[in-house]
Amino acid sequence: MxxxxxxxxxxxxxxxxxxxxxxxxxxxxxxxxxxxxxxxxxxxxxxxxxxxxxxxxxxxxxxxxxxxxxxxxxxxxxxxxxxxxxxxxxxxxxxxxxxxxxxxxxxxxxxxxxxxxxxxxxxxxxxxxxxxxxxxxxxxxxxxxxxxxxxxxxxxxxxxxxxxxxxxxxxxxxxxxxxxxxxATYQMIKALVRAVPDISLNKKDTIVISPDEGGMSRCMYYSSVLKLDLGMFYKRRDYSVIVNGKNPIEAHEYLGRDVNGKDVIIVDDMISSGESVIDVANNLKKQGAKRIFVFASFGLFCNGLECFDKAAADGIVDKIFTTNLIYRNPDLATREWYCEVDMxxxxxxxxxxxxxxxxxSSLLNPVTKIKNLVSKLENK
The missing domain is CATH 3.40.50.2020 (Rossmann fold)
Known part of the structure:
Protein backbone atom coordinates (compact mmCIF):
# COMPACT_ATOMS: atom_id res chain seq x y z
CA MET A 1 0.00 0.00 0.00
CA ALA A 184 -16.07 13.81 5.36
CA THR A 185 -17.94 14.41 2.09
CA TYR A 186 -16.31 11.71 -0.03
CA GLN A 187 -16.43 9.11 2.74
CA MET A 188 -20.13 9.80 3.35
CA ILE A 189 -21.06 9.48 -0.32
CA LYS A 190 -19.01 6.29 -0.66
CA ALA A 191 -20.71 4.80 2.41
CA LEU A 192 -24.15 5.67 0.99
CA VAL A 193 -23.36 4.00 -2.36
CA ARG A 194 -22.20 0.85 -0.57
CA ALA A 195 -25.10 0.69 1.88
CA VAL A 196 -27.81 1.58 -0.66
CA PRO A 197 -26.78 0.00 -4.01
CA ASP A 198 -29.90 1.24 -5.82
CA ILE A 199 -29.34 4.90 -4.94
CA SER A 200 -29.45 7.27 -7.91
CA LEU A 201 -27.35 10.41 -7.54
CA ASN A 202 -29.35 12.13 -10.26
CA LYS A 203 -31.19 15.43 -9.73
CA LYS A 204 -34.41 13.83 -10.99
CA ASP A 205 -34.30 11.24 -8.22
CA THR A 206 -32.41 12.79 -5.29
CA ILE A 207 -32.22 16.13 -3.49
CA VAL A 208 -29.94 17.51 -0.74
CA ILE A 209 -31.60 19.23 2.23
CA SER A 210 -30.10 21.39 4.98
CA PRO A 211 -31.99 21.11 8.30
CA ASP A 212 -31.24 24.76 9.12
CA GLU A 213 -29.76 27.90 7.63
CA GLY A 214 -26.46 27.43 9.47
CA GLY A 215 -25.69 24.22 7.59
CA MET A 216 -26.22 25.60 4.09
CA SER A 217 -22.51 25.88 3.24
CA ARG A 218 -21.80 22.15 3.68
CA CYS A 219 -25.01 21.27 1.79
CA MET A 220 -24.05 23.62 -1.05
CA TYR A 221 -20.84 21.64 -1.46
CA TYR A 222 -22.74 18.34 -1.71
CA SER A 223 -25.20 19.93 -4.12
CA SER A 224 -22.42 21.35 -6.31
CA VAL A 225 -20.21 18.26 -6.60
CA LEU A 226 -23.17 15.89 -7.08
CA LYS A 227 -25.14 18.36 -9.27
CA LEU A 228 -28.28 17.87 -7.17
CA ASP A 229 -31.00 20.35 -6.26
CA LEU A 230 -30.78 21.97 -2.84
CA GLY A 231 -33.45 22.72 -0.24
CA MET A 232 -33.42 24.19 3.25
CA PHE A 233 -35.41 24.35 6.46
CA TYR A 234 -35.36 27.35 8.74
CA LYS A 235 -36.11 27.12 12.43
CA ARG A 236 -38.92 29.33 13.73
CA ARG A 237 -38.03 29.96 17.35
CA ASP A 238 -39.77 31.47 20.35
CA TYR A 239 -37.36 34.23 21.34
CA SER A 240 -39.38 35.18 24.41
CA VAL A 241 -38.38 31.97 26.21
CA ILE A 242 -35.01 30.35 27.03
CA VAL A 243 -34.93 26.60 27.74
CA ASN A 244 -31.61 24.88 28.52
CA GLY A 245 -29.72 27.94 27.35
CA LYS A 246 -31.46 28.38 23.98
CA ASN A 247 -34.72 29.55 22.44
CA PRO A 248 -37.02 26.57 21.77
CA ILE A 249 -37.93 25.69 18.17
CA GLU A 250 -41.61 26.15 17.36
CA ALA A 251 -41.53 24.68 13.84
CA HIS A 252 -39.33 23.83 10.85
CA GLU A 253 -40.37 25.59 7.64
CA TYR A 254 -39.23 24.20 4.26
CA LEU A 255 -37.84 26.28 1.40
CA GLY A 256 -36.94 24.53 -1.84
CA ARG A 257 -38.05 22.33 -4.73
CA ASP A 258 -40.72 19.64 -4.55
CA VAL A 259 -39.47 16.46 -2.84
CA ASN A 260 -42.39 14.25 -3.87
CA GLY A 261 -41.12 10.84 -5.01
CA LYS A 262 -37.46 11.73 -4.44
CA ASP A 263 -34.76 10.32 -2.19
CA VAL A 264 -33.59 12.95 0.29
CA ILE A 265 -30.12 13.40 1.79
CA ILE A 266 -30.20 15.51 4.97
CA VAL A 267 -26.72 16.84 5.80
CA ASP A 268 -25.75 18.19 9.24
CA ASP A 269 -22.62 18.43 11.37
CA MET A 270 -24.01 16.54 14.36
CA ILE A 271 -26.97 14.70 15.83
CA SER A 272 -27.43 15.79 19.43
CA SER A 273 -30.86 14.87 20.78
CA GLY A 274 -32.16 14.04 17.31
CA GLU A 275 -35.44 15.92 17.71
CA SER A 276 -34.68 18.43 14.93
CA VAL A 277 -33.62 15.92 12.29
CA ILE A 278 -36.61 13.67 13.00
CA ASP A 279 -38.97 16.65 12.82
CA VAL A 280 -37.41 17.64 9.47
CA ALA A 281 -37.64 14.06 8.16
CA ASN A 282 -41.27 13.79 9.27
CA ASN A 283 -42.05 17.06 7.47
CA LEU A 284 -40.40 15.76 4.28
CA LYS A 285 -42.30 12.48 4.45
CA LYS A 286 -45.57 14.39 4.63
CA GLN A 287 -44.51 16.15 1.42
CA GLY A 288 -44.07 12.78 -0.31
CA ALA A 289 -40.33 12.11 0.04
CA LYS A 290 -39.44 8.55 -1.00
CA ARG A 291 -36.46 7.62 1.24
CA ILE A 292 -34.57 9.75 3.74
CA PHE A 293 -30.86 9.38 4.48
CA VAL A 294 -29.08 11.44 7.14
CA PHE A 295 -25.39 12.43 6.96
CA ALA A 296 -23.96 13.68 10.26
CA SER A 297 -20.25 13.76 11.04
CA PHE A 298 -20.89 13.27 14.75
CA GLY A 299 -23.59 11.07 16.24
CA LEU A 300 -23.93 12.13 19.88
CA PHE A 301 -27.45 10.72 20.45
CA CYS A 302 -27.61 12.52 23.81
CA ASN A 303 -31.20 11.40 24.52
CA GLY A 304 -30.70 7.76 23.54
CA LEU A 305 -31.65 5.77 20.45
CA GLU A 306 -35.33 5.11 21.12
CA CYS A 307 -36.63 8.06 19.08
CA PHE A 308 -34.62 6.88 16.07
CA ASP A 309 -35.81 3.30 16.54
CA LYS A 310 -39.36 4.59 16.33
CA ALA A 311 -38.59 6.84 13.35
CA ALA A 312 -37.04 3.90 11.48
CA ALA A 313 -39.93 1.59 12.37
CA ASP A 314 -42.42 4.21 11.14
CA GLY A 315 -40.53 4.58 7.87
CA ILE A 316 -39.56 8.21 8.52
CA VAL A 317 -35.79 7.66 8.41
CA ASP A 318 -34.14 4.93 6.32
CA LYS A 319 -30.43 5.23 7.10
CA ILE A 320 -28.27 7.40 9.35
CA PHE A 321 -24.56 7.78 8.57
CA THR A 322 -22.10 9.04 11.19
CA THR A 323 -18.32 8.75 11.42
CA ASN A 324 -16.15 6.85 13.89
CA LEU A 325 -14.31 10.06 14.79
CA ILE A 326 -15.84 10.23 18.28
CA TYR A 327 -17.13 7.74 20.84
CA ARG A 328 -20.34 6.05 19.78
CA ASN A 329 -23.04 4.38 21.81
CA PRO A 330 -22.16 0.64 21.64
CA ASP A 331 -25.82 -0.17 20.91
CA LEU A 332 -25.57 1.66 17.57
CA ALA A 333 -23.85 -1.35 16.02
CA THR A 334 -27.02 -3.41 16.53
CA ARG A 335 -29.30 -0.97 14.68
CA GLU A 336 -30.17 -1.73 11.05
CA TRP A 337 -30.79 1.95 10.36
CA TYR A 338 -27.23 2.92 11.36
CA CYS A 339 -24.13 2.96 9.12
CA GLU A 340 -20.69 3.81 10.46
CA VAL A 341 -18.30 5.75 8.21
CA ASP A 342 -14.66 4.82 8.86
CA MET A 343 -12.33 7.84 8.74
CA SER A 361 -5.09 20.56 -0.60
CA SER A 362 -6.17 17.61 -2.74
CA LEU A 363 -7.09 15.67 0.40
CA LEU A 364 -9.22 18.52 1.70
CA ASN A 365 -11.09 18.94 -1.60
CA PRO A 366 -11.77 15.48 -3.09
CA VAL A 367 -13.87 16.65 -6.07
CA THR A 368 -12.14 14.33 -8.55
CA LYS A 369 -12.67 11.27 -6.36
CA ILE A 370 -16.35 12.12 -5.89
CA LYS A 371 -16.87 12.60 -9.63
CA ASN A 372 -15.19 9.26 -10.36
CA LEU A 373 -17.41 7.56 -7.79
CA VAL A 374 -20.56 9.08 -9.31
CA SER A 375 -19.38 8.11 -12.79
CA LYS A 376 -18.91 4.49 -11.74
CA LEU A 377 -22.36 4.50 -10.16
CA GLU A 378 -23.95 5.85 -13.34
CA ASN A 379 -22.16 3.25 -15.51
CA LYS A 380 -23.25 0.50 -13.17
Missing amino acids: TNNFISNETPIVGKLSIISIISMKGCEGITAKIDEYLRAFRGYEDTETYVTHVTCPRFGTGEGKCVIDETVRGHDVYIICDVFNYGVTYKMYGVENHMSPDDHYQDLKRVIAAMGGKARRVTVVMPMLYEGRQHRRNGRESLDAALMLQELVHMGVSNIITFDAHDPRISNAIPLAGFDDVQ SKYISLLIDTLNHDETI
Whole structure:
Protein backbone atom coordinates (compact mmCIF):
# COMPACT_ATOMS: atom_id res chain seq x y z
CA MET A 1 0.00 0.00 0.00
CA THR A 2 1.29 3.47 -0.88
CA ASN A 3 0.32 7.07 -0.24
CA ASN A 4 -0.09 8.65 -3.68
CA PHE A 5 -0.28 12.17 -2.23
CA ILE A 6 3.47 12.39 -1.48
CA SER A 7 6.64 12.02 -3.54
CA ASN A 8 9.19 9.32 -2.76
CA GLU A 9 11.92 11.95 -2.93
CA THR A 10 10.36 14.14 -0.23
CA PRO A 11 12.20 13.82 3.10
CA ILE A 12 10.36 12.97 6.31
CA VAL A 13 10.22 15.93 8.71
CA GLY A 14 11.18 14.57 12.12
CA LYS A 15 10.49 11.11 13.48
CA LEU A 16 6.76 10.39 13.40
CA SER A 17 5.05 9.74 16.73
CA ILE A 18 1.31 9.50 17.37
CA ILE A 19 0.21 10.08 20.95
CA SER A 20 -3.14 8.66 21.92
CA ILE A 21 -4.46 9.85 25.25
CA ILE A 22 -5.01 6.37 26.60
CA SER A 23 -7.52 7.40 29.27
CA MET A 24 -9.80 8.46 26.40
CA LYS A 25 -10.70 4.90 25.57
CA GLY A 26 -12.65 5.81 22.44
CA CYS A 27 -9.39 6.92 20.78
CA GLU A 28 -7.66 3.55 21.06
CA GLY A 29 -9.58 1.83 18.28
CA ILE A 30 -9.19 4.55 15.66
CA THR A 31 -5.56 5.18 16.71
CA ALA A 32 -4.73 1.49 16.16
CA LYS A 33 -6.21 1.70 12.65
CA ILE A 34 -4.30 4.91 11.90
CA ASP A 35 -1.09 3.25 13.08
CA GLU A 36 -1.79 0.20 10.89
CA TYR A 37 -2.31 2.34 7.79
CA LEU A 38 0.81 4.42 8.46
CA ARG A 39 2.95 1.30 8.85
CA ALA A 40 1.49 -0.06 5.61
CA PHE A 41 2.26 3.20 3.77
CA ARG A 42 5.88 2.98 4.89
CA GLY A 43 6.40 -0.78 4.71
CA TYR A 44 6.73 -1.31 8.46
CA GLU A 45 3.70 -3.56 9.01
CA ASP A 46 5.55 -6.09 11.19
CA THR A 47 8.46 -4.16 12.65
CA GLU A 48 7.41 -1.04 14.56
CA THR A 49 4.58 1.11 15.83
CA TYR A 50 4.12 4.86 15.74
CA VAL A 51 1.97 4.93 18.88
CA THR A 52 3.60 6.38 22.01
CA HIS A 53 2.19 5.04 25.26
CA VAL A 54 0.66 7.71 27.48
CA THR A 55 -1.29 7.43 30.72
CA CYS A 56 -3.32 10.06 32.56
CA PRO A 57 -3.96 8.66 36.06
CA ARG A 58 -6.15 10.43 38.60
CA PHE A 59 -5.93 10.75 42.35
CA GLY A 60 -8.82 10.07 44.70
CA THR A 61 -9.62 13.79 44.80
CA GLY A 62 -10.16 13.88 41.03
CA GLU A 63 -6.84 15.60 40.32
CA GLY A 64 -4.78 14.16 37.49
CA LYS A 65 -1.42 14.10 35.76
CA CYS A 66 0.13 12.75 32.55
CA VAL A 67 2.99 10.28 32.23
CA ILE A 68 4.69 9.67 28.86
CA ASP A 69 6.52 6.34 28.89
CA GLU A 70 8.80 7.06 25.89
CA THR A 71 10.81 10.00 24.64
CA VAL A 72 9.30 12.33 22.05
CA ARG A 73 12.34 14.57 21.70
CA GLY A 74 12.60 15.75 18.10
CA HIS A 75 9.43 13.90 17.09
CA ASP A 76 6.63 15.17 14.89
CA VAL A 77 3.81 14.51 17.36
CA TYR A 78 0.13 14.04 16.48
CA ILE A 79 -2.25 13.88 19.44
CA ILE A 80 -5.54 12.09 18.73
CA CYS A 81 -8.06 13.59 21.13
CA ASP A 82 -11.78 12.83 21.52
CA VAL A 83 -13.13 15.25 24.10
CA PHE A 84 -16.66 13.81 23.78
CA ASN A 85 -15.86 10.31 25.02
CA TYR A 86 -18.36 10.00 27.87
CA GLY A 87 -17.63 6.26 28.09
CA VAL A 88 -14.49 6.89 30.16
CA THR A 89 -15.00 7.02 33.94
CA TYR A 90 -12.86 7.76 36.99
CA LYS A 91 -13.41 7.66 40.75
CA MET A 92 -13.56 10.82 42.81
CA TYR A 93 -14.04 10.37 46.56
CA GLY A 94 -15.26 6.87 45.81
CA VAL A 95 -17.92 8.04 43.33
CA GLU A 96 -17.76 6.91 39.68
CA ASN A 97 -17.75 9.92 37.35
CA HIS A 98 -18.06 10.08 33.56
CA MET A 99 -15.39 12.23 31.96
CA SER A 100 -16.77 15.46 30.53
CA PRO A 101 -15.32 17.46 27.62
CA ASP A 102 -13.67 19.69 30.24
CA ASP A 103 -11.94 16.66 31.82
CA HIS A 104 -10.65 15.45 28.45
CA TYR A 105 -9.43 18.91 27.52
CA GLN A 106 -7.45 19.15 30.75
CA ASP A 107 -5.85 15.77 29.98
CA LEU A 108 -4.91 17.04 26.52
CA LYS A 109 -3.11 19.99 28.08
CA ARG A 110 -1.37 17.61 30.51
CA VAL A 111 -0.01 15.58 27.59
CA ILE A 112 1.34 18.72 25.92
CA ALA A 113 2.85 19.88 29.21
CA ALA A 114 4.45 16.47 29.86
CA MET A 115 6.37 16.75 26.57
CA GLY A 116 8.09 19.81 28.01
CA GLY A 117 8.56 21.50 24.65
CA LYS A 118 10.92 18.73 23.46
CA ALA A 119 8.85 17.66 20.45
CA ARG A 120 9.83 19.12 17.09
CA ARG A 121 6.25 19.90 16.13
CA VAL A 122 2.90 19.22 17.82
CA THR A 123 -0.37 18.76 15.93
CA VAL A 124 -3.67 18.17 17.73
CA VAL A 125 -6.23 16.07 15.85
CA MET A 126 -9.48 16.97 17.62
CA PRO A 127 -12.28 15.60 15.40
CA MET A 128 -15.12 17.41 17.15
CA LEU A 129 -13.93 20.78 18.33
CA TYR A 130 -14.06 21.38 22.07
CA GLU A 131 -16.73 24.04 22.80
CA GLY A 132 -17.28 24.32 19.05
CA ARG A 133 -20.90 25.33 19.55
CA GLN A 134 -19.80 28.26 21.71
CA HIS A 135 -18.12 29.90 18.74
CA ARG A 136 -19.54 33.42 18.98
CA ARG A 137 -20.50 35.84 21.70
CA ASN A 138 -24.07 37.01 22.22
CA GLY A 139 -24.21 39.47 25.06
CA ARG A 140 -22.33 38.84 28.31
CA GLU A 141 -21.11 35.29 27.78
CA SER A 142 -17.85 33.41 27.35
CA LEU A 143 -16.20 32.67 24.02
CA ASP A 144 -14.86 29.24 24.93
CA ALA A 145 -13.80 27.85 21.53
CA ALA A 146 -11.58 30.87 20.80
CA LEU A 147 -9.98 30.72 24.25
CA MET A 148 -9.24 26.99 23.80
CA LEU A 149 -7.53 27.52 20.45
CA GLN A 150 -5.42 30.39 21.78
CA GLU A 151 -4.43 28.37 24.84
CA LEU A 152 -3.26 25.39 22.76
CA VAL A 153 -1.20 27.63 20.46
CA HIS A 154 0.32 29.36 23.49
CA MET A 155 1.37 25.92 24.78
CA GLY A 156 3.25 25.20 21.57
CA VAL A 157 0.71 23.48 19.30
CA SER A 158 1.55 24.40 15.70
CA ASN A 159 -1.47 22.96 13.92
CA ILE A 160 -5.02 21.89 14.83
CA ILE A 161 -7.01 19.48 12.66
CA THR A 162 -10.75 19.25 13.22
CA PHE A 163 -13.67 17.86 11.23
CA ASP A 164 -16.80 19.69 10.15
CA ALA A 165 -16.41 22.63 12.53
CA HIS A 166 -19.71 24.11 13.67
CA ASP A 167 -18.42 27.45 12.39
CA PRO A 168 -15.01 27.33 10.62
CA ARG A 169 -14.62 31.09 11.15
CA ILE A 170 -13.49 30.27 14.69
CA SER A 171 -10.04 29.85 13.10
CA ASN A 172 -9.85 33.67 13.12
CA ALA A 173 -8.97 33.35 16.82
CA ILE A 174 -5.53 31.98 15.85
CA PRO A 175 -4.65 33.71 12.53
CA LEU A 176 -0.92 32.92 12.76
CA ALA A 177 -1.31 29.19 13.56
CA GLY A 178 -2.45 26.24 11.48
CA PHE A 179 -6.14 25.30 11.52
CA ASP A 180 -7.56 22.71 9.09
CA ASP A 181 -11.31 22.11 8.95
CA VAL A 182 -11.72 18.75 7.21
CA GLN A 183 -14.95 17.45 5.68
CA ALA A 184 -16.07 13.81 5.36
CA THR A 185 -17.94 14.41 2.09
CA TYR A 186 -16.31 11.71 -0.03
CA GLN A 187 -16.43 9.11 2.74
CA MET A 188 -20.13 9.80 3.35
CA ILE A 189 -21.06 9.48 -0.32
CA LYS A 190 -19.01 6.29 -0.66
CA ALA A 191 -20.71 4.80 2.41
CA LEU A 192 -24.15 5.67 0.99
CA VAL A 193 -23.36 4.00 -2.36
CA ARG A 194 -22.20 0.85 -0.57
CA ALA A 195 -25.10 0.69 1.88
CA VAL A 196 -27.81 1.58 -0.66
CA PRO A 197 -26.78 0.00 -4.01
CA ASP A 198 -29.90 1.24 -5.82
CA ILE A 199 -29.34 4.90 -4.94
CA SER A 200 -29.45 7.27 -7.91
CA LEU A 201 -27.35 10.41 -7.54
CA ASN A 202 -29.35 12.13 -10.26
CA LYS A 203 -31.19 15.43 -9.73
CA LYS A 204 -34.41 13.83 -10.99
CA ASP A 205 -34.30 11.24 -8.22
CA THR A 206 -32.41 12.79 -5.29
CA ILE A 207 -32.22 16.13 -3.49
CA VAL A 208 -29.94 17.51 -0.74
CA ILE A 209 -31.60 19.23 2.23
CA SER A 210 -30.10 21.39 4.98
CA PRO A 211 -31.99 21.11 8.30
CA ASP A 212 -31.24 24.76 9.12
CA GLU A 213 -29.76 27.90 7.63
CA GLY A 214 -26.46 27.43 9.47
CA GLY A 215 -25.69 24.22 7.59
CA MET A 216 -26.22 25.60 4.09
CA SER A 217 -22.51 25.88 3.24
CA ARG A 218 -21.80 22.15 3.68
CA CYS A 219 -25.01 21.27 1.79
CA MET A 220 -24.05 23.62 -1.05
CA TYR A 221 -20.84 21.64 -1.46
CA TYR A 222 -22.74 18.34 -1.71
CA SER A 223 -25.20 19.93 -4.12
CA SER A 224 -22.42 21.35 -6.31
CA VAL A 225 -20.21 18.26 -6.60
CA LEU A 226 -23.17 15.89 -7.08
CA LYS A 227 -25.14 18.36 -9.27
CA LEU A 228 -28.28 17.87 -7.17
CA ASP A 229 -31.00 20.35 -6.26
CA LEU A 230 -30.78 21.97 -2.84
CA GLY A 231 -33.45 22.72 -0.24
CA MET A 232 -33.42 24.19 3.25
CA PHE A 233 -35.41 24.35 6.46
CA TYR A 234 -35.36 27.35 8.74
CA LYS A 235 -36.11 27.12 12.43
CA ARG A 236 -38.92 29.33 13.73
CA ARG A 237 -38.03 29.96 17.35
CA ASP A 238 -39.77 31.47 20.35
CA TYR A 239 -37.36 34.23 21.34
CA SER A 240 -39.38 35.18 24.41
CA VAL A 241 -38.38 31.97 26.21
CA ILE A 242 -35.01 30.35 27.03
CA VAL A 243 -34.93 26.60 27.74
CA ASN A 244 -31.61 24.88 28.52
CA GLY A 245 -29.72 27.94 27.35
CA LYS A 246 -31.46 28.38 23.98
CA ASN A 247 -34.72 29.55 22.44
CA PRO A 248 -37.02 26.57 21.77
CA ILE A 249 -37.93 25.69 18.17
CA GLU A 250 -41.61 26.15 17.36
CA ALA A 251 -41.53 24.68 13.84
CA HIS A 252 -39.33 23.83 10.85
CA GLU A 253 -40.37 25.59 7.64
CA TYR A 254 -39.23 24.20 4.26
CA LEU A 255 -37.84 26.28 1.40
CA GLY A 256 -36.94 24.53 -1.84
CA ARG A 257 -38.05 22.33 -4.73
CA ASP A 258 -40.72 19.64 -4.55
CA VAL A 259 -39.47 16.46 -2.84
CA ASN A 260 -42.39 14.25 -3.87
CA GLY A 261 -41.12 10.84 -5.01
CA LYS A 262 -37.46 11.73 -4.44
CA ASP A 263 -34.76 10.32 -2.19
CA VAL A 264 -33.59 12.95 0.29
CA ILE A 265 -30.12 13.40 1.79
CA ILE A 266 -30.20 15.51 4.97
CA VAL A 267 -26.72 16.84 5.80
CA ASP A 268 -25.75 18.19 9.24
CA ASP A 269 -22.62 18.43 11.37
CA MET A 270 -24.01 16.54 14.36
CA ILE A 271 -26.97 14.70 15.83
CA SER A 272 -27.43 15.79 19.43
CA SER A 273 -30.86 14.87 20.78
CA GLY A 274 -32.16 14.04 17.31
CA GLU A 275 -35.44 15.92 17.71
CA SER A 276 -34.68 18.43 14.93
CA VAL A 277 -33.62 15.92 12.29
CA ILE A 278 -36.61 13.67 13.00
CA ASP A 279 -38.97 16.65 12.82
CA VAL A 280 -37.41 17.64 9.47
CA ALA A 281 -37.64 14.06 8.16
CA ASN A 282 -41.27 13.79 9.27
CA ASN A 283 -42.05 17.06 7.47
CA LEU A 284 -40.40 15.76 4.28
CA LYS A 285 -42.30 12.48 4.45
CA LYS A 286 -45.57 14.39 4.63
CA GLN A 287 -44.51 16.15 1.42
CA GLY A 288 -44.07 12.78 -0.31
CA ALA A 289 -40.33 12.11 0.04
CA LYS A 290 -39.44 8.55 -1.00
CA ARG A 291 -36.46 7.62 1.24
CA ILE A 292 -34.57 9.75 3.74
CA PHE A 293 -30.86 9.38 4.48
CA VAL A 294 -29.08 11.44 7.14
CA PHE A 295 -25.39 12.43 6.96
CA ALA A 296 -23.96 13.68 10.26
CA SER A 297 -20.25 13.76 11.04
CA PHE A 298 -20.89 13.27 14.75
CA GLY A 299 -23.59 11.07 16.24
CA LEU A 300 -23.93 12.13 19.88
CA PHE A 301 -27.45 10.72 20.45
CA CYS A 302 -27.61 12.52 23.81
CA ASN A 303 -31.20 11.40 24.52
CA GLY A 304 -30.70 7.76 23.54
CA LEU A 305 -31.65 5.77 20.45
CA GLU A 306 -35.33 5.11 21.12
CA CYS A 307 -36.63 8.06 19.08
CA PHE A 308 -34.62 6.88 16.07
CA ASP A 309 -35.81 3.30 16.54
CA LYS A 310 -39.36 4.59 16.33
CA ALA A 311 -38.59 6.84 13.35
CA ALA A 312 -37.04 3.90 11.48
CA ALA A 313 -39.93 1.59 12.37
CA ASP A 314 -42.42 4.21 11.14
CA GLY A 315 -40.53 4.58 7.87
CA ILE A 316 -39.56 8.21 8.52
CA VAL A 317 -35.79 7.66 8.41
CA ASP A 318 -34.14 4.93 6.32
CA LYS A 319 -30.43 5.23 7.10
CA ILE A 320 -28.27 7.40 9.35
CA PHE A 321 -24.56 7.78 8.57
CA THR A 322 -22.10 9.04 11.19
CA THR A 323 -18.32 8.75 11.42
CA ASN A 324 -16.15 6.85 13.89
CA LEU A 325 -14.31 10.06 14.79
CA ILE A 326 -15.84 10.23 18.28
CA TYR A 327 -17.13 7.74 20.84
CA ARG A 328 -20.34 6.05 19.78
CA ASN A 329 -23.04 4.38 21.81
CA PRO A 330 -22.16 0.64 21.64
CA ASP A 331 -25.82 -0.17 20.91
CA LEU A 332 -25.57 1.66 17.57
CA ALA A 333 -23.85 -1.35 16.02
CA THR A 334 -27.02 -3.41 16.53
CA ARG A 335 -29.30 -0.97 14.68
CA GLU A 336 -30.17 -1.73 11.05
CA TRP A 337 -30.79 1.95 10.36
CA TYR A 338 -27.23 2.92 11.36
CA CYS A 339 -24.13 2.96 9.12
CA GLU A 340 -20.69 3.81 10.46
CA VAL A 341 -18.30 5.75 8.21
CA ASP A 342 -14.66 4.82 8.86
CA MET A 343 -12.33 7.84 8.74
CA SER A 344 -9.11 6.19 9.94
CA LYS A 345 -7.47 5.88 6.49
CA TYR A 346 -8.29 9.50 5.72
CA ILE A 347 -6.63 10.68 8.94
CA SER A 348 -3.62 8.46 8.16
CA LEU A 349 -3.24 10.12 4.76
CA LEU A 350 -3.44 13.57 6.36
CA ILE A 351 -0.80 12.70 8.97
CA ASP A 352 1.52 10.97 6.51
CA THR A 353 1.33 13.85 4.05
CA LEU A 354 1.86 16.54 6.70
CA ASN A 355 4.77 14.57 8.17
CA HIS A 356 6.48 14.90 4.76
CA ASP A 357 5.65 18.64 4.67
CA GLU A 358 3.58 18.18 1.51
CA THR A 359 0.34 19.97 0.66
CA ILE A 360 -2.97 18.43 1.74
CA SER A 361 -5.09 20.56 -0.60
CA SER A 362 -6.17 17.61 -2.74
CA LEU A 363 -7.09 15.67 0.40
CA LEU A 364 -9.22 18.52 1.70
CA ASN A 365 -11.09 18.94 -1.60
CA PRO A 366 -11.77 15.48 -3.09
CA VAL A 367 -13.87 16.65 -6.07
CA THR A 368 -12.14 14.33 -8.55
CA LYS A 369 -12.67 11.27 -6.36
CA ILE A 370 -16.35 12.12 -5.89
CA LYS A 371 -16.87 12.60 -9.63
CA ASN A 372 -15.19 9.26 -10.36
CA LEU A 373 -17.41 7.56 -7.79
CA VAL A 374 -20.56 9.08 -9.31
CA SER A 375 -19.38 8.11 -12.79
CA LYS A 376 -18.91 4.49 -11.74
CA LEU A 377 -22.36 4.50 -10.16
CA GLU A 378 -23.95 5.85 -13.34
CA ASN A 379 -22.16 3.25 -15.51
CA LYS A 380 -23.25 0.50 -13.17
